[in-house]
Amino acid sequence: MEQTGFVEALNEGRKDFTCIIIDTVSLPGADLEGVDFEEAAFVNVDLHGANLSGANLQRTDLSGTNLEGADLSGADLREANLEEVRFLGANLQRANLAKASLWCANLQGADLREANLEGADLRETDLRRTNLRGTKLSGAALWCANLQGADLRGANLEGAALRGADLRKTDLRGANLSRANLSGAKLDGASR
8 A cells, every 4th residue: 555545544533554555655743543453564654753653563563664763652562673763763662572583773762661572572672761660571582672771670581692782871870670581681880
């Protein structure tokens, strides 16, 4: 579905876009609250500043999408392909990203408080200055992830793979690191 058809469907009040391909769409600041995009695919899509709070994005392919400054609070992104997505400054509070693939995504400065990232693939992801307070990261793969200056207070990192991760100046007070693999991780200036 191209931009014209997609915008027309939205204007008509359509909320169900399951299993469709959305191609070459630029809708900065669009209101997509509660829209159902389950198993959809986004190609060349710019949704920076969009409101996707409460949206269903389960198993959706959003790889390479621009979601900078977008509101995805409470969104369901379980098992979604979020590889190389730009989430800079995005609001992902209480979002469900369990088992999602965020390989090489940029979440710099994003708010992920109380989000569920259990079993998520966050390898080589940029999480600098990200708010991960109270986030569930048990079993997550964070190999070589950059978490410099991130707030991980009260986060659950039980069994997480943090091999080679950059945790310098990270706030880990109250974080659960039991069974976490920290081999080769940079911990200079991290507070516990």
